[in-house]
Amino acid sequence: MQSTRLIKLLEFFESDPNDPFVIYALATEYNNLNDTEKAFHYYHTLVNKHADYVGTYYHLGKLYEKEQQKDKAIETYQQGMLAARNKRDNHAYSELQGALNSAMGMDYEDD
Template identity: 45%
Template sequence: MDRIQKLLDFLQTSPNDNFLKHALALEYIKINDPAKARSLFEEILTKSPDYVGSYYQLAKLLEQTGEKENAITWYEKGMVAAKKAGDDHAYKELQSAYEDLVY
């Protein structure tokens, strides 16, 4: 069984598990299915705006698909969430990617 199917199976029993959704989104990126990845990241962040790790991944995905303004918005939201969570590492990572994109 492939990784995507395993994650989908796990999500059947734990449909609200953000870690599983995040992992599944990363797998979709690996197989070049940005629409499914984006949908999962947006679902995670809509329901759990404190799930800091997904901001970077969503913004980077948007950046790669040519949606610069949306990417900037998600980097900004991520920096706010990381600051609120006290996650300095995530904040610096988001800030660096943001600055690379903006400047």
């Protein structure tokens, strides 16, 4: 049985399948429902059709990490950092840098 939120998002998607926010919301909802196949589908749609939608990269990278695909996570974080730099989004860049460092085992703690 689909959640009410998912049903509403699918309705929004049907009326505007090119809206990056709706695609992102669907990816996130499927991720929250542990439907990784559909979550990957919508995240990849964003990366391929809306590469400047910076929020995608962090969550896609985390999904790769959850699925034990560290190399793809690292690549995704790096792509996201380029997208963030191009949009001059320093906050997103910093978050992606932190995720990249963590994925690479370089998340140092202060003594």
